[in-house]
Amino acid sequence: MSNQEKHWEKSRGLLMITLAIWFVFSIGIFLFGAEMNEVTGPFGYPWTYWFTCQGSLGAFVILIFWFANRQEKIDEEFGFSEREDE
């Protein structure tokens, strides 16, 4: 397997993990919205309500930065990162 194929395989793996986490926070938890809302969550809000206001939104922000860092590492590992920085 060439260097580039390995790079792409790893990138695809990272994509799958990213999309899996995304799925949990955007779709998965809302399958159980009614049940989860009975329980008190962070700062005293009901869990589901908190996720729609802050939890999922914040998780997406963190997820994107995490993804960007991991992808950068993968690019560096295979020598595909850009030489010049901003």
Add this chain to the structure above:
Amino acid sequence: MKQGNFIDNLPKIYGIYTGGFIGFIIIMAIAEQMGMTAKAIGIAFVAFTVFIYALIGYLSRTAQADAYYVAGRQVPTVFNGMATAADWMSGASFVAMAGGIYFKGYGYMALLVGWTGGYVLVASLLAPYLRKFGCYTVPDFIGTRYGGNLARFSAVVVLTVASFTYVTAQINATGTIASVALDIPFQYAVYIGLISILLCSMLGGMRGVTWTQVAQYIVLIIAYLLPVFWISNKIGAGFFPHFMLADEVARIGELEAQFGFVKNSAADLATVPKGLAGITKAHSAVNATPWAFISLALAMMMGTASLPHVMMRYFTTPSVKAARKSVGWSLFFIFLLYSSAPMLATLSKLSLLDPNLSTGIIGKSIAEVQAIDWYQNWNTANLMFISDFNGNGTVELNEFFMGGKAVVLATPEIAGLPYVISGLVAAGGMAAAMSTADGLILAIANAISHDVYYKIIDPKAETAKRLVVARVLLVVIGFAGATIAAMEIQGILGSVIWAFDFAMSGLFFPLVLGVWWKRANRQGAIAGMLGGLAAGTWYLVWVRTGGSGFLGITQLTFGIFGSAVSLVAMVVVSLMTQEPDKATQKMVDEVRVPSGKTILGKQ
């Protein structure tokens, strides 16, 4: 203006700008104490901010194609994040979102999740790869990846349908705010809004729009957060509302149980002015089925990843790496406003409902409420209404009606904040609507001038001529949008949601598969774009004309059907026809690694 120096000095420049804007707010507050009228304050806020944007637009004028189309590809990550946030958060986010949450609660909050979760798709599936591609517009990517004028043209068609649906709503919002703040009829205010929009983008194209959008973000975020924090402190709900409103949310639940949701008769409702609604759904309870919630969120997420005016912002970053990080910053800046909208809805509702607060009106006598200043103002503006349906002389929960916009626009006044805050909110709403309209008009005009005129009709055209065409199109499209907006055909929020559905129907899979599936070819992409758009449009028309729909897909989520058809059409047709040639496959390989020159830069 020296570009190099300018980029290095950005933090300082916008720091001074922010300080200057806060100074302006303080001056207005002092002027209010000294007797400046509410109307004069409103005019001052809108006129001052629009003047600043126009000035930035003028200073960013350019005659270079690279600067006009992609701001010279040197916008730093954080600033591009702010510009994208302003580009993204429209009049709907600013003015209508808190109102939607106020009335519909949980079911509506699917939009919060959808309009943020989409950025994960943007960051991981598309933005860095399209940046590597080095295109000027989204159809530029489609046209080069799949090859051929028909593919390019189909992408322009989808882009135009989606963006134009969106832009009329934004010009409508600009007009609404200008007409309230400047106190002129809506039909004229729409054109004043349009001229302000064009001032930002005409001379500088993407470069002008970028730097005005950063300025607009600063105004809109101050205008949104300041009242939320102020009201929260004023009614003693906590100094940092986001972490401290749990008791208030619970209290609203108690009050709802106490008042009860009484259903009004159709005859009673007919007397309520059009566009106003009462509270009929619980504030924090789960009031929608999982599928209703998830399908709406999903449609908005996939729509986010297909809307060209957002994608095109990531073409302006200096590198692929910067494009990825920039998506994160965009979402962070969006998060600041979106996480505050439910807090504003909570504070607004509690202020009006709670009999223990001096501002509460439920349970007071009708005559008493009708005598309140702010009630009279907003009643005249057709945004508030009470009626004694049961004839007992007091206001009940089901007898109070409000327009969606009033939650953002009127809450500061209801909570007893000085008028300077209302002026600030008007300036913020104007900034939100203008920045989005600018991005959209530019996306359409650039696609037509670059992809249709330059790439298809006259590939030999000189830069100067191309830019003249681009600017003429900008004006023409702006006026077309304003003319339709002036007719007031549909509401702001409805058309915004439709735009997402149109975009995802036609563009989501052709874009994503263009990067992630080498086997995707021209015939497949064309079938995907046109088939998806046609299927989505057919479904929308069918449901609007009395069709029952299926699988719980409504007129707000028709993109789910459209994009499913698009996916199937694209895969089937691609597999039935020849695989793309070697050169195309090699091009896809190169898009997948950040290093090296951009694809289009090599040609």
